[in-house]
Amino acid sequence: MSGYSKKFAKKLEPFLKDRTFTVSEFVDFVNGILEPLKISKVTVRGEIGEDIYKNKQKGWMIINLVDEEGSQLNCFSPSYVIDRIGVDPEPGMEIKITGYPKVLKNKGRFSFQINRIGLVGEGDLKKQFEVLKKRLKEAGYFKPEKKESIPIFPERIGLITSKGSDAEKDFFTHLEDYGFNVKTYNSRVEGDLALDDLLKGINLLNQDFPDLQALVITRGGGSWESLQAFNNEELVKTAFSSKIPIISGIGHENDVTLLDLVADKRVSTPTDAGKFLSRTWREGEKHLLESEKNLSSATKRMITQTERRFDEYSRFFARKIETVLKNKSKSLDYLINSLTNRIKNKIEKFYSLEKEFKNQKFKIKTKLKNNNEKVDNLSKNLEKSKLRWEKVGEDRLLEELKKLKLSNPELKLSQGYSITRKKGSIVKSASNLKKGDLITTDFKDGTTKSQVKNNE
């Protein structure tokens, strides 16, 4: 400590040299020296002394922190700090206070300003835990329906744990290779400064990486006391309001911390956290391979079924068509038969007709022959007749000629007859002539002209 003091003294020298302070100035000066402690905050452990003063109205308290050596520290605690611990501070309680010292001007007293009180004794811790748990439960922080579900196949993971710890190692060992993208925030997981780290981790990851699908907060096992950061009210509230679902694995099989209760998913250990995230992927992978097989077999089955159905149908159709064809062929046969018969008949008729015709021809020939003969005979007869008639004709002609000759007027004329004509025409009767008519008279050897003298 002395080396530190010496260095510090050297730095202060310029401020002290040749200076006389007033009381206020001095107190301010001392508080100025103490300022770094206000910025960094200090943690002091001790037991609550007998003298406790609590302001009934405002709720703040003044306590005395003592240690085994009997040293005392006067402390001031605002009401909200008291509220946070969930139990009333009592003499004899072992506590840890975090805050900074200052000199109270108006009281002239060295006083420790408490920012946070943490219980130390296990019994007290448990009591505090139960009170807080009840209160938070009633406020609805642990309700199952308020919990978010983790995506089935998470890829982007946030991890809040102590870097290099066994917990970290175990987590990564059991996180199987499925393309996880893990963003790790190094956080203390025990001691007084753990809480700040945890709060910062949750807030930072929510703020800078809002697309993370799960936030794993994990640490290995330890004493109940060492887990106190995870029973902190502010941590519960921050975890509750985290948009990214929280998986807590605080490595404590038997006792459940408040973070475990508010988390969206609780696993026992870092190992389990890694396994949990990988499980769906692993099962999904298996299921994929099954699906592949099922699809193939289902499709094969379908195709076989369809082929079978096609066979059935085609056989059915074939049978149907066979039947139809048979029927058609029967009726066709029948048609052909009747047609054939008809044609046969016709042909037979034709043949018989032909025969008949042949017969007729024969008859005709015969008839013709007869006719020919008849004609021949006829013509022969005709010839004979002609000859006869020719002869007869000749004879007749001769006769007629004779007659004609006898009738010949010339003959008559030569016999002494004459032909009297009046105006060319022959006069056959005397009555046709009157006196004075001019007449001609043909004699065998000539003609005379005369005039009628009188008619007797």
Place this chain on the structure above:
Amino acid sequence: MSEEFDFTKAYKEIEKINEWFQKEEIDLEEALDKYERGMELIEKCKERLDKSKNKFEEIKEKYSEEE
């Protein structure tokens, strides 16, 4: 391909196709389409799983000082 392959979506689609195949009566034409789609998706999922390596990155705090 600018489109990112969504494993979860593909997986869900495969499950749907599996369900569809459980039906009593299915249309052959559709079955062949779904089979092809299913096998395509399965292939892509398997690729995704095969190629996957985990990536680890430590986050540094933005602010080194507390308030």
